[in-house]
Amino acid sequence: MKRYVIIGNGVAAAGCIEGIRAVDADGSITVISAEQYPVYCRPLISYYLEQKTDLQRMHYRGESFYAEHHADVLYGRSAVEIHADAKEIVLDNGDVYPYDELCCCTGSAPFVPPMQGLDTVENKFSFMTIDDTLALEKAVTPESRVLIIGAGLIGLKCAEGLHGRVKNITVCDLAPRVLSSILDDKCAAMMQKHLEANGISFLLGTSAKEFQGNKAVMQNGAAVDFDVLVLAVGVRANTAIIKAAGGAVERGVLVDDACRTSLEAVYAAGDCTQYHDISSDTIKVMALMPNAYMQGHTAGVNMAGGTALFDNAIPMNSIGFFGLHCHTAGSQPEGCEMYEESDETHIKRLFVKDGRLTGFMLIGKTHRTGIYTALIRNQTPLSTVNFERLKIEPQLAAMGSAYRGKVLKGAV
Numbered sequence: 001m002k003r004y005v006i007i008g009n010g011v012a013a014a015g016c017i018e019g020i021r022a023v024d025a026d027g028s029i030t031v032i033s034a035e036q037y038p039v040y041c042r043p044l045i046s047y048y049l050e051q052k053t054d055l056q057r058m059h060y061r062g063e064s065f066y067a068e069h070h071a072d073v074l075y076g077r078s079a080v081e082i083h084a085d086a087k088e089i090v091l092d093n094g095d096v097y098p099y100d101e102l103c104c105c106t107g108s109a110p111f112v113p114p115m116q117g118l119d120t121v122e123n124k125f126s127f128m129t130i131d132d133t134l135a136l137e138k139a140v141t142p143e144s145r146v147l148i149i150g151a152g153l154i155g156l157k158c159a160e161g162l163h164g165r166v167k168n169i170t171v172c173d174l175a176p177r178v179l180s181s182i183l184d185d186k187c188a189a190m191m192q193k194h195l196e197a198n199g200i201s202f203l204l205g206t207s208a209k210e211f212q213g214n215k216a217v218m219q220n221g222a223a224v225d226f227d228v229l230v231l232a233v234g235v236r237a238n239t240a241i242i243k244a245a246g247g248a249v250e251r252g253v254l255v256d257d258a259c260r261t262s263l264e265a266v267y268a269a270g271d272c273t274q275y276h277d278i279s280s281d282t283i284k285v286m287a288l289m290p291n292a293y294m295q296g297h298t299a300g301v302n303m304a305g306g307t308a309l310f311d312n313a314i315p316m317n318s319i320g321f322f323g324l325h326c327h328t329a330g331s332q333p334e335g336c337e338m339y340e341e342s343d344e345t346h347i348k349r350l351f352v353k354d355g356r357l358t359g360f361m362l363i364g365k366t367h368r369t370g371i372y373t374a375l376i377r378n379q380t381p382l383s384t385v386n387f388e389r390l391k392i393e394p395q396l397a398a399m400g401s402a403y404r405g406k407v408l409k410g411a412v
């Protein structure tokens with residue numbers, strides 16, 4: 001009977017458990033979970049602050065998930081070392097767990113750049129976990145002035161979550177636009193306008209140079225008084241344990257399409273890894289929930305002796321703020337052509353290179369974008385579909401009979 005050990009208990013770990021059990025009903029599965037909670041849907045933490053959900057409904061799987069999959073979870077425990085030659089891991093309490101197959105699903109952690117005087121700020125928070133959210137909830141009052149450093153997805157989701165609970169919210173970012181890693185200037189401007197209309201203030205192109213207690217002095221000389229500070233500058237893949245074990249690591253743990261690391265019998269999945277983005281043909285960290293699940297599942301199947309590949313990864317985001325929805329996927333490689341359609345309420349930008357759709361940004365009208373995503377993921381030659389129709393409206397009728405046949409049989 002094989003012994004499987006999984007480090008981390010997020011969505012990638014859940015995928016890994018399900019992948020293992022798809023092949024092996026008998027092996028033992030042990031999950032090491034630094035957090036105290038069963039696997040939950042991390043993006044829902046802002047909905048918790050908005051009181052649109054509660055801790056119970058944030059679970060990613062049902063209550064009996066671990067029992068049904070015969071997986072033991074060690075809550076509140078961290079793995080601190082991997083001894084790849086001996087095939088064992090060491091926990092923070094000194095316990096040693098032998099394994100036959102190991103998967104590292106350690107996710108990512110908030111990155112806090114050195115900022116002068118940060119230690120003088122008493123009320124400062126990250127926004128990554130349930131515990132961060134509970135602490136933030138406790139710290140704010142209706143009179144709180146909140147400063148959020150970082151206008152990326154996490155910072156803006158935090159702003160939306162806190163809106164309605166506090167007096168005011170200012171978001172600053174060194175980048176000149178919001179959501180700078182997924183939106184271009186025009187799309188970001190529409191989203192920013194919408195956020196401002198909902199009461200969020202922005203200071204862009206500048207960030208905090210120095211903190212003096214509850215005052216931030218910005219690089220452009222402005223000063224912002226606040227009661228609560230949220231640091232949402234970015235995240236870094238948790239790679240240390242693989243690196244220390246001698247595994248290949250760059251920005252993330254290097255994995256192949258089967259989710260194998262460079263260490264024997266050690267796999268990795270989710271936000272801690274970097275892997276191939278087929279839309280831009282580059283290797284990168286893509287810290288995204290669907291990819292984390294699919295990688296975890298792939299790793300699990302392979303750990304259990306099956307065969308699975310995750311070889312069509314693309315970056316994709318589906319988010320909304322105050323009712324305005326935004327879907328993005330793929331990339332905009334140099335030399336690509338752009339098809340655009342826009343008015344006051346929506347923007348659609350499609351990017352095409354070498355006869356294939358490589359990416360899109362959609363704000364406002366975001367229905368049936370799965371069709372565009374499938375075109376990118378499957379690298380479908382646009383000559384095989386009615387792209388003129390698809391540009392105007394994503395619709396199955398324009399996808400060609402071979403594709404529709406696959407969809408209707410559930411193969412896509």
Ligand SMILES: Cc1cc2nc3c(=O)[nH]c(=O)nc-3n(C[C@H](O)[C@H](O)[C@H](O)COP(=O)(O)OP(=O)(O)OC[C@H]3O[C@@H](n4cnc5c(N)ncnc54)[C@H](O)[C@@H]3O)c2cc1C
Pocket residue numbers: 007008009010011012013032033034035041042043044045046077078079080105106107108127128129153154157158238241269270271272287288289290292316317318319
């Ligand atoms: C506010 C917010 C909004 C988001 N919105 C979106 C969205 O709209 N769409 C989207 O696709 N993605 C979104 N994400 C990202 C998404 O949540 C992640 O991509 C996903 O959770 C990654 O899953 P994972 O299992 O790889 O890692 P994680 O969910 O980070 O889980 C890793 C777990 O491993 C634990 N761990 C780390 N090291 C150890 C160790 N040594 N021993 C034991 N345990 C350890 C960590 O504590 C953590 O619990 C959002 C994230 C946040 C924070």
